[in-house]
Amino acid sequence: MKTELVNPNIKNFIKSFRDVGYTFEIAVADILDNSISANATEINIYIVPSPKLFFCMLDNGKGMSEKELVEAMRLATKNPEEEREKKDLGRFGLGLKTASFSQCKKLTVLSKKDGIVSIRQWDLDYISSTNQWLLITPNLSDFKDTPLVDELNSLESGTLVIWEEIDRYKEESFSTNIEKLRKHLSLVFHRFLEGSDSFTKLKISINNSLLKPFDPFNTNNDATFRKSSEKIKIYDSMIEVTPYILPHHSKVSRQEWEEYSTSDGYIKSQGFYLYRTNRLLIHGTWWGLHKAIDAHKLVRIKIDISNKQDSYWGIDIKKSTANPMPEIKKDLKRIILEVTKEGLKPFVKRDRKINDKTTTRFWTTIPNNEEFRFGLNKEHPIYQKLLTSLSEDGISLLNIYLKGLEAYLPLSAIQSQLQQNPHKVKQEQALSDEDIEKLVVKLQSSGLSQEYIDSLLKTEIFKNKKGLLEDE
Numbered sequence: 001m002k003t004e005l006v007n008p009n010i011k012n013f014i015k016s017f018r019d020v021g022y023t024f025e026i027a028v029a030d031i032l033d034n035s036i037s038a039n040a041t042e043i044n045i046y047i048v049p050s051p052k053l054f055f056c057m058l059d060n061g062k063g064m065s066e067k068e069l070v071e072a073m074r075l076a077t078k079n080p081e082e083e084r085e086k087k088d089l090g091r092f093g094l095g096l097k098t099a100s101f102s103q104c105k106k107l108t109v110l111s112k113k114d115g116i117v118s119i120r121q122w123d124l125d126y127i128s129s130t131n132q133w134l135l136i137t138p139n140l141s142d143f144k145d146t147p148l149v150d151e152l153n154s155l156e157s158g159t160l161v162i163w164e165e166i167d168r169y170k171e172e173s174f175s176t177n178i179e180k181l182r183k184h185l186s187l188v189f190h191r192f193l194e195g196s197d198s199f200t201k202l203k204i205s206i207n208n209s210l211l212k213p214f215d216p217f218n219t220n221n222d223a224t225f226r227k228s229s230e231k232i233k234i235y236d237s238m239i240e241v242t243p244y245i246l247p248h249h250s251k252v253s254r255q256e257w258e259e260y261s262t263s264d265g266y267i268k269s270q271g272f273y274l275y276r277t278n279r280l281l282i283h284g285t286w287w288g289l290h291k292a293i294d295a296h297k298l299v300r301i302k303i304d305i306s307n308k309q310d311s312y313w314g315i316d317i318k319k320s321t322a323n324p325m326p327e328i329k330k331d332l333k334r335i336i337l338e339v340t341k342e343g344l345k346p347f348v349k350r351d352r353k354i355n356d357k358t359t360t361r362f363w364t365t366i367p368n369n370e371e372f373r374f375g376l377n378k379e380h381p382i383y384q385k386l387l388t389s390l391s392e393d394g395i396s397l398l399n400i401y402l403k404g405l406e407a408y409l410p411l412s413a414i415q416s417q418l419q420q421n422p423h424k425v426k427q428e429q430a431l432s433d434e435d436i437e438k439l440v441v442k443l444q445s446s447g448l449s450q451e452y453i454d455s456l457l458k459t460e461i462f463k464n465k466k467g468l469l470e471d472e
């Protein structure tokens, strides 16, 4: 067989390799995975935005020997098909390098194991100029003033990852990336930050400020509805699916409502939350199995998988996209149907309220063949009273005015405000207690039958203010 060796043009290859689509926060999460796999319990991230962007991350995990460190720096150091330990978050043997190179041109790793600190460095400019993957061993003494190096030295074991020549961002606007990073890590690693029976609590700090876990299901709130978990067998392993419905905005404070809406908002945050060995990989997607609609915005469905099932989920190198196999989709579709029925309940209940017979309401729904509209209740005792006190002209003018109110009820604006700022919409403030007291005086001066008082007591205005009418 005639062959010839054609090596890739490394300089060009590196350029494409750097553009696999990592964002800053996804890249940091990827190297943080390694620390968790190395059993770290404490992670310190240090970011200096100026005069030169600098990033480093120290863990107190098991560390690496010099030989292990060289192997860790190798691209594709592990076989993606090889089975990993249960808690290992890795798969491809690439993350440390791909994530780092997506952000910076110089990656240095210092690692301590058995009392010995080893160091290695990839410098993309050097690789490009030599057209060879030549791994550098820098002088340890050159790093003695580098942030977190002293801390590494004082640990029994651990690893420090350093990014220099971060060339993707403007230094001035980097603070937004730090904010995004905080939010991303608090969400993606929330179970580790919370701690559980099966693993110790993890501490992560960014520039000395500790991260708090962000549980996207708000499970601490009693108003969160949790459906029972379901285990589904896929070939030789199990996945566990647990649907949640977050509390309706009337059940939480404005601050809590906004916190759980996340920066994406409720509508975009509905859908599946896929956890692989407790680490959140993907969130807020229906994988095309369902439409993201307003009525289902509080539905979030947790899926737990192990690290043995990657091939069933099409997990990519960045571990930020996945797509379930067709075999799984059928069950997921059924679960969506079951839970969205529940998801609709709070809304249906509200809709029903308007037609509930024990209260006399201002508004009602008026059916018209297959359609309906919101209309004013002409049986309302105050309207009825008006009819007796107005002239014919007055009544017809009033009716036109009321029909106009019905016809031009600003439904879209109401819907959009309720979506965006539900806690700012204070509609009932339109009718103050003072107004109601005045109304009572007026009505009483015109003489009231017991029957009329009874009908007024059934209205929204007096349902919670019985004393006002009855005491008289």
Ligand SMILES: Nc1ncnc2c1ncn2[C@@H]1O[C@H](COP(=O)(O)OP(=O)(O)OP(=O)(O)O)[C@@H](O)[C@H]1O
Pocket (backbone or CB within 6 Å): 030, 033, 034, 035, 038, 059, 061, 062, 063, 064, 071, 072, 073, 077, 078, 089, 090, 091, 092, 093, 094, 095, 096, 097, 158, 159
């Ligand atoms: N912080 C760390 N502590 C100890 N060992 C580490 C650390 N970071 C990396 N390693 C070692 O280096 C190897 C390569 O890491 P890398 O992130 O490149 O790939 P991976 O984690 O195996 O797979 P993936 O590509 O899915 O991230 C790891 O498997 C691990 O053995």
Ligand SMILES: [Mg+2]
Pocket (backbone or CB within 6 Å): 030, 031, 033, 034, 089, 090, 091, 094, 095, 096
């Ligand atoms: Mg990794």
